[in-house]
Amino acid sequence: MTHFRNDMENHDFFDTNIVCSIVIYEWANELSIIDFKHIFDWISQLVGTAPDSIQLAESEAKYKSYKWKYFEKNNVINRREWDLIAYHWFRNIETKSGIRVYCVASTRSFRRLGIYIDEAAVVDVIGVMKQISRTIIEKVEPIYGYGAMQSYLDGPLEYARGINVTTYYSHENIFSQADVDTRERISAFGSEFRKNKRRLNEKLRDVEVINYISAGHLAGIVDGMTLEDWIISGNRGTLNKEGEATWVWRIPDEHERSQIRTDLIRSGLLVVTI
Incomplete structure (x- = not known):
């Protein structure tokens, strides 16, 4: 079933939108970057469209970005021993910015698995996240992680890494800051x-x-x-x-x-x- 909302325009993605997240920090199964690629490929099929960009890294500081077709055609995944893989569906194709859907797995530096879906990106975001949760439990066997619903403004990706988004001025002229605690x-x-x-x-x-x-x-x-x-x-x-x-x-x-x-x-x- 195709869940991706292809009728969505850039203006449907507000900074106040809710982003649903699943973040896993520890897992029982032994998984490689290629294993996570297979999971992300399944998520691509679930939402009904290929990602706009693939990011690979040998360390968190050295990212390489590839278009989907080039990545698949040239078997980039097997070129090196990658430490991180991310599938990125952009909010804004013209500026290649923001996230509609974002999947990331890092197996060494800052080990984590993260799935993030904007509420406007798919039909029935809760239903989609439930399917993803069941698959992650089966394939990954989480030892510890969390599921959350956070405003895009609050920086769900940064939150997962322990980074504060303390001030943020959006195009909607909204100021956002979490409470002190x-x-x-x-x-x-x-x-x-x-x-x-x-x-x-x-x-x-x-x-x-x-x-x-x-x-x-x-x-x-x-x-x-x-x-x-x-x-x-x-x-x-x-x-x-x-x-x-x-x-x-x-x-x-x-x-x-x-x-x-x-x-x-x-x-x-x-x-x-x-």
């Missing part, structure tokens, strides 16, 4: 992460709408109980085992997430303690 948590995570103090097989980065967690997290202690028992006994969102190594903890209520964050900070189960 959120900015401090983002910066603290980025600092910890770049020092390779990940610990994400046992601790959460933060408390998100969707949290992909595993046995190491569920064994953590909160108020004298395991995290698993604490979640279930207090009706703190919903917890379901959805993969061989993966549990999905969903907490849709923002107020509930705020209280859970406070409790997990107190119990030492978050990577940052702000």
Whole structure:
């Protein structure tokens, strides 16, 4: 089924649009860049169109960009031992900027898998993200990650890397800045992460709408109980085992997430303690 909205024009992509994200930091399966390419190819088929650009890197600082047809025809993926691959569907083809859909996987430097889809890019973005989530659980077996819905203005890609988008003036003349506590948590995570103090097989980065967690997290202690028992006994969102190594903890209520964050900070189960 084709989900991509080819009738969308550049002016349909506002900076206030919601971007749905799935970001995985730790996974159980041994996956190469070519394995991630296969997953991104499947996402291309799911949304119904090839990406506008492919980015490859041997390190985070040395990107090479290719048009899709050249990338496929010349077997670029097998030329080198790449550390990063990204599929990019532009918001604005003329300026080659912004994201409609963006998929990125890095296997060494700042290891992560990220899928980002603007709400205007596809028909039924929630349904598409659910399909992607099921496939990622099956193919990747997340140990830790999150799912979120964030404004394009707030910089979902930067958030995943622990980089603050503190000020931003859009063409709509909107100023955006996260609250002080959120900015401090983002910066603290980025600092910890770049020092390779990940610990994400046992601790959460933060408390998100969707949290992909595993046995190491569920064994953590909160108020004298395991995290698993604490979640279930207090009706703190919903917890379901959805993969061989993966549990999905969903907490849709923002107020509930705020209280859970406070409790997990107190119990030492978050990577940052702000």
